Amino acid sequence: MNPWPRAVYLHVPFCLHHCGYCDFTLVARRDHLIPQWFDCLQRELEQHLAQAGTRLPVDTLFIGGGTPTHLSIPQLRQLGALIDRCFELQPGGEYSMEANPDGLELEKLQALRQIGINRLSLGVQSFDDDVLRLLERTHRADGAAEVVRQAAEVLGSVSLDLMFGVPGQTQSSWSASLERAIGLPVVHISTYGLTWEQGTPFYRRQRNGQLQRAEEELERAQYLLAIERLTGAGFEHYEVSNFARSGHQCRHNLVYWHAEEYLAFGPGAARYVQGVRSTNCRSVVKWLRSWAEGQACVEDEECCDAEQRAREAIMLGLRLRRGFSVEEFERRFGVQLSALAGRALEQGLRRGQLELRDGWLRLTEAGLLLADSVTADFL
Ligand code: SF4
Secondary structure (H helix, E strand, C coil): CCCCCCEEEEEECEECCCCCCCCCCCEECCHHHHHHHHHHHHHHHHHHHHHHCCCEEEEEEEEEECCHHHCCHHHHHHHHHHHHHHEEEEEEEEEEEEECCCCCCHHHHHHHHHHCCCEEEEEEECCCHHHHHHCCCCCCHHHHHHHHHHHHHHHCEEEEEEEECCCCCCHHHHHHHHHHHHCCCCCEEEEEECCCCCCCHHHHHHHCCCCCCCCHHHHHHHHHHHHHHHHHCCCEEEECCEEECCCCCCHHHHHHHCCCCEEEECCCCEEEECCEEEEECCCHHHHHHHHHCCCCCEEEEEECCHHHHHHHHHHHHCCECCCEEHHHHHHHHCCCHHHHHHHHHHHHHHCCCEEEECCEEEECHHHHCCHHHHHHCCC
């Protein structure tokens, strides 16, 4: 049996502009590095292929960034051809690409369809131009809505990212963004609270008092409003931050939440293969330099023992609204849940943050609001 994971992530680290809150692995206005990135990516993929000895069958491919659609149409075709040489997406497989509304014209969407993309994840963030300006996003609401409509026509499956907890973003602005998203032909919506990552310009501006964090209470109300509106509109709330129309859950991300293994390529990309988690160098330049000399560039590498794997699976599984089957978990990891994590389990149940029903353990609504800390208790 083929021992390699059947899910692949590939990182495209280029953006038009570096938004002040973003700490992803990327470079902006350095498009001259794109040809070099292609060479290095090819080397990284070829090295893997040499180990695998064959073109690998996969069920999901996810091209993230950065902004993959910042690449030109010929570059996107080149990327598609490179991926095709290495991986064989199985019939019915999911082939996602992250995108920004900027510059996503009809011709580019058609090129994406030609290379096989069948799911587009659009970083719209808001349909309020003031919020978009504050986030330093370069698109505007009306243009984004038009791109969504066109993308749905060309590619079928469109997902939106929306952000709450943005300074100055009122509940009515958030509500209007949700309503506008619901009115568009999208099958999946991810909602995230703005995070203040150390080292970003936003973090510094907040420290200097130039930007005000949203009140926790407001952020919570915005999250609850998203749940109410999106589920009311027929989206299934299937993961802490994710909502999907029936049959449109993100299969690639489900691999992460099911604690299954996945391959990853490109600067900053993180993989989980044969029990080892590792992350490529987050510095794009360092990653390029290293691969230019034919050397892999890995920053963190951690070999997870059986206990760690089981604990992570609990943490990830609880992010799913249906939770996980305790019986299945115990069979898979060969350990009793109560023996492994009795204290965290008992505490979560006692506090009403977890519930155990019909053999499934999941977060309650109260637990959902504290998802990060309740799930971290199992690590
Ligand atoms: S477009 Fe997206 S990936 Fe690029 S800098 Fe902005 S938030 Fe980050």
